[in-house]
Amino acid sequence: EKTKESFFGKLGKALVGKSTVDDEVLDNLEEILVASDVGINTTVKIIERIQNRVSKDKYLGTTELDSILREEVVALLSDTSDTDLKEFETPPNVKPYVIMVVGVNGVGKTTTIGKLSAQYKKAGKSVILGAADTFRAAAVDQLKLWGERVGVPVIAKGMNTDPSAVAFETVQAGVEQNADVIIIDTAGRLHTKVNLMSELTKIKRVMQKVVPDAPHDVMLVLDGSTGQNAMVQAREFTKATEVSSLAITKLDGTAKGGVVIGISDEFQIPVRYIGVGEKVEDLQVFNKKEFVDSLFKKN
Amino acid sequence: MFDNLSLKLDKAFQTLKGQGRITEINVATTVKEIRKALIDADVNYKVAKEVTDDIREKAMGQNVLTSISPGQLLTKITNDELTHLMGGESVDITIEGNPAIILIAGLQGSGKTTFSGKLASYLKKQGRQVLLTACDIYRPAAIKQLQVLGEQIGVEVYAEPENKDAVKIAKAAIAHAKKNNHRIVIVDTAGRLAVDEEMMNEIARLKEALAPSETLFVVDSMTGQDAVNTAKAFNDRLNFDGVVLTKLDGDTRGGAALSIRRVVEKPIKFISMGEKMEALDRFYPDRMASRILGMGDVVTLVEKA
């Protein structure tokens, strides 16, 4: 892309023949990272790492800087612990595989569950969903409609029922029906609400009465347009539920989702999926390299 | 995280203790700290730069009072500047026409439907006859969501679940309102991205067809750097009248508020701070300024000095 080239072109001019990166280059770099929601702390960290590399390797041209930069950012993104999970697989010998989906309000939990179910189904897995958001208006109907759309059963007890009971019954039904994957939708909640956060802990505990090592995955959904607060969300949800994977939504817009770099680095939680639209097919397996490339691409 | 900006600023000043006047030299580090704090609060980096340049101008040559630290003084200057930038007084919505029409627009999941319910409830409490209109024909159960809220607050909801034309639904709602003596029609719309041409056309057509006396842009207060792009794109198409900031019941610093205000120059009219129908408030620029700076009592402290 044009803008991309011109950025590195600019970097190049400022760098030729130098063994250190000067302020102009760093300012440019800082601007790009900060504008992608990477945040000041992580940006400073990336810049320091680049300075170290540059003074050590005495690099020469823009191409090297470009790749060093990308390498350093990629290095901050944590690995998916189980590479087998990449293409909508579940770990061998884990059946049913229980996923609990959590996050603040409106980030895209229910939609992500709908899309994810479709992918699992396409991969030949049987899926059961649990409508444990019994709080938000019409949340149960929303999940049911997704279930119909995708062709997977939804266990629901209606609005204002106990979410733990819904989760319990869903896991029970999943075991009885020999399901491969069970996904529990939960109500959106801000991490500052103590009662609601401990409700999640309870939902988790109740599921373990049926499947002792459930949930196998606690997926935190983050809105890709969220700024630095996503960092706090990751911290607080991890405290309450031991988050084991991330999904970043709404990356079909102009937001870059750069905050996930700092999150991944600090909490070592891998990003598993990205949401790129509202349709069933708009879910992709996270690809580090593509993600980092998109940071340096102007809209 | 910058829990206390003025402490940071004091640190930046420490090397220059004894200087009673803010000069070009000692202000540089401090201004950098302020900029960092703003970016950490999700203020757009360009906006943060402009704002801190202004602050530098204002700070130059000011005498530091003996009873407060230079950091505190700078914080006060910053706070005043932010408050000023966010519009001074709070601004009301315009309710005009028969019926008066209020159009709600914004990104996916920002809180439009919830806010529509809250606004309806708020206006109803003022004794007005309100009709809610469900124009989100895309999201699963979007209509049902508005109907449930309508029932909760005792406000009628106009919907045509089979109709796939948002403009026609809205027009029919207005006809319905006229016939049934509803004086205000609130139109809830689907979430959309600014880059989605088709959907942006839809909301532009809605605005044109309805000629609302108030068009509100609803934005999640946790939004990061992209807030300015989105707000600008929506404003270019809709020329909206005001902004609603949602989810302020969390701990976000809400820097997006400052960015949007600065870039589109439209007032923030309401803040939404919870999922319940009562959780609606007017916008107070001074409170928002303190929130973005992550400090509470420094300002009053300086005021007393």
Ligand SMILES: Nc1nc2c(ncn2[C@@H]2O[C@H](COP(=O)(O)OP(=O)(O)OP(=O)(O)O)[C@@H](O)[C@H]2O)c(=O)[nH]1
């Ligand atoms: N453009 C876009 N929109 C999305 C994406 N994922 C979800 N959405 C939309 O975001 C809005 C909120 O999605 P939901 O799935 O209801 O979010 P949620 O987290 O379940 O919300 P609550 O249950 O209310 O907390 C809906 O309008 C979705 O269609 C995405 O990847 N891209």
Ligand SMILES: Nc1nc2c(ncn2[C@@H]2O[C@H](COP(=O)(O)OP(=O)(O)OP(=O)(O)O)[C@@H](O)[C@H]2O)c(=O)[nH]1
């Ligand atoms: N904590 C909190 N949650 C809110 C607030 N406003 C809305 N929500 C929640 O945020 C989520 C999304 O709200 P909606 O009103 O459905 O958002 P929307 O903009 O209509 O979403 P779409 O129609 O899918 O684009 C829901 O879970 C709401 O309960 C708020 O001020 N505070």
Ligand SMILES: [Mg+2]
């Ligand atoms: Mg949901």
Ligand SMILES: [Mg+2]
């Ligand atoms: Mg809605």
